[in-house]
Amino acid sequence: MDEMKEGDITSGTHLSYWAESLTPPRALPALNQDMETEVVIVGGGLAGLSVAYCLTQAGRKVVLVEDGLIGSGETGRTTAHLVTVLDDRYYKLEKNFGVEKTKQIALSHAAAIDFVERTVKKENIDCDFERVDGYLSIHPSDEAASLKKEHEACSRAGINVSEWDEVLKGYGRSLRFPGQAQFHPVKYLKGLCEAILKKGGKIYTQTHASEISHEGIKTLSGHRIKAKHVVVATNSPVNNKYALHLKQYAYRTYVIGALIKKDSLYKALWWDTGDYKMNPEIPPYHYVRISKYNDTHDLLISGGEDHPIADTSNNNIPEEGRYKALEEWTREHFHFENIAYRWSGQVLEPMDGLAYIGRNPFDQDNVYIVTGDSGNGMTHCTIAGMLITDLIIGKENPWEEIYKPSRFTLKASKPFFKEVFGALLASIKKDPDHKDHIQVSSVKKGQAKQFELEGETCGVYRDEEGFLHMVSSTCTHLGCKLKWNNDEKSWDCACHGSRFSFEGKVINGPANKDLSACSELVKVKDH
Ligand SMILES: Cc1cc2nc3c(=O)[nH]c(=O)nc-3n(C[C@H](O)[C@H](O)[C@H](O)COP(=O)(O)OP(=O)(O)OC[C@H]3O[C@@H](n4cnc5c(N)ncnc54)[C@H](O)[C@@H]3O)c2cc1C
Ligand code: FES
Structure with a gap:
């Protein structure tokens, strides 16, 4: 495997801290022959590698192809909070799924964090995994009653939660969630790769799957992989042209990494409930954590200022202008020195708040997808590892129905379509910079x-x-x-x-x- 170099493929020109700080390998050989296997997986992000890891642990023959390098996609741009405190509030999830299923949802995310913790220990992965407390603050634009509603719904879902002091200036009392977690996502991917290879799994990078069917894949260079099962873990499923893309929508989200004196702030995860004035349907929220950096400094990693892709001119702020607002918000709540990193990424917001994991709708039963994991991809992708493995090996899994990609949650559809159509309308207004001719x-x-x-x-x-x-x-x-x-x-x-x-x-x-x-x-x- 080669070292990460400048110019390696990522989904944008900014390099995240994870990509830049990673000295270990990210590239494996490209596929140069035809082959046959039990399961072929497309995508070398957290979803694809989690599925590959679980399957190889279960003794299955697996080949994974990635068209960039390991972690070239959104996993290399994440902020890697591992949480049971999902993007959507539990009192809203209860409305969509009912109390019993909401308990299962909370359980599945807690199981995902436990799975990562066990895997890190078992495979001896050096990826800075640590349990930390999380603090949720009610944004001033949100109803004050939300704190109580969320506290009660989380308790009903079996989550360990208590009311806490103010942690973000001017936001009032918060909720504290012990036992959340964080890690270095790309180091974790590297650990998964090594464990997969050790068990006989095969991984090829710089290998683009240009044709995908229930029989396997064909790569851009013309090689075929025939397989009994096909897993498409490309974040947005490239094998599903229509069905899924009516039930999820892409948002851009922004991150700054700022230096703070080493150990000057306790490690924790901080979130607010989002700015309802900016967007009442899917309020953009802030998410903050700390990572190890060097001998003198830690890195404060602060994210937010999300917007639907279509609505880049929301409040007349272009993409590159979003960091300023993020910096201002972060300065109001945390002390830091200079900003060392800036990057952005894309999250897919599902209409009802939960990822789509399982059999690809309108396809053969041996084709599986993972998508729509919103800002909770670390746990959703890990759930996919466990769930898709169970589907392939024919083991019952209590989360199959909840995450089924063919579900349609009627109660969630109204606000979702309002949001998406609003964004699309904004996008079809002619771009003022568009010209018939240019010099x-x-x-x-x-x-x-x-x-x-x-x-x-x-x-x-x-x-x-x-x-x-x-x-x-x-x-x-x-x-x-x-x-x-x-x-x-x-x-x-x-x-x-x-x-x-x-x-x-x-x-x-x-x-x-x-x-x-x-x-x-x-x-x-x-x-
Ligand atoms: C800024 C930001 C912050 C976030 N913060 C958090 C957080 O704190 N906690 C959390 O839980 N989630 C967070 N998320 C979400 C999370 O990062 C993602 O949901 C998750 O990383 C998605 O993983 P994935 O494996 O599905 O996709 P990816 O990591 O994008 O992997 C898909 C891979 O498929 C490859 N691929 C695509 N097409 C093909 C093809 N045809 N052939 C071969 N390979 C192909 C791509 O190159 C890519 O590497 C955040 C996301 C962003 C952008
Ligand atoms: S993503 Fe569907 S038309 Fe561009």
Whole structure:
């Protein structure tokens, strides 16, 4: 395995602390032959590797393919809180699922944290796993009564919770949740990889699955893997064109990593319930933790300022402007020195607050997916490891019905569709920067523009060295027009969350094909 290098594939141009701090290996050989196996898994993030780990522990033959490097996707951009305190409040989950199922939901996330803790010990994974307390504060825009409602619903779900003092200035009393956890996500992935390989599992990186069916996959380089079971763990399922993408929606979320004096603040997880004035349907919330950094400093990792992909101009703040608001909020509540990291990522919000894990709807019974894990992917992906393994080996699992991807939660559909259609409407308003013709020389370094070329919409970006990158800006999923994300230098799709690098490489599904070149003029340096 090679060392992480600058320019390695991630789903954006900013490198997260996890990616940058990782000296251990992330690349394995690419697939260069046809093969046959029991289970083929597509995706080398936490979901794919958790499924591969559980299956190899159960003695199954597994091959995993990843088109970037290990952790190239959202797992390399996460903040890695492992929690039973989910993004959606328990009193809301009770409305969608009822009290009994909500208890099972809480149990499944607690079991996922226990699973990670056991695995770290068993496999001796050096990934800074530690149990920490979590504190939930009611955002000033939320109803004061939410604290009591959530306290009662969490108690009914069997979660250890108590009322606590104010922990975020001006937010009033909070709820304290002992026994939550955190880790270094990419070091954990590395540990899983080693355990999988030790048990005879096979992992190939830089191997793109371009065709996926119930019989297996075909890679971009033309190799086939035939399998009895196919697991698609690509975050957004690239094998499911329609059904799932009507029940979840992509949000961008932002992170800063700031230096604080070592051991100056106790380790914990802090969250607020989100800004209801900003978005009453899915209020963007803040999430904060601390990580080891160096001999003199710890890293305060603060996230938030989420918005639906379509609504990048929400409050007129472009993507790259979101860090300022995040920095201001973080300064109000925590003391820190300089900011060492900035990165953003994408989360898929399911309509009812729970991930979709299990058999792919409208497909053969041997095809499985994991998606919609919102800001709780660490536990959802771990649940997927246990649940999909049970489905494959034919063992009953109490969570199968709860996470079934074919479910439709009518009670949750109204606010969800209101949110999604609002965002989509905002996205189809013509981009004010879109032009019928442009002078290529008017595109400055670091800038992107869109224009028409012989009936095709093109996007052109000039990189910092002056090279122009010109690609079709029509999404290869279902043909929506793409928008430029100036923060991560990518072409993003407001319809279902696909993303493409400025060179046109697909970096987030559901699209599974790169953008085509807009003309012969793909990489020209013009002065
Ligand atoms: C900023 C941020 C903060 C977050 N914070 C938290 C948190 O604190 N706690 C929490 O629980 N969750 C959090 N999440 C959510 C969590 O990180 C994700 O849900 C989780 O990492 C998703 O893992 P995954 O394996 O499903 O997807 P990914 O990690 O994206 O893995 C999918 C992989 O599939 C690969 N792939 C895609 N298509 C193909 C193909 N055709 N062929 C081969 N490979 C392919 C991709 O390259 C990628 O590596 C956060 C997310 C973000 C963005
Ligand atoms: S993601 Fe569906 S059309 Fe772009």
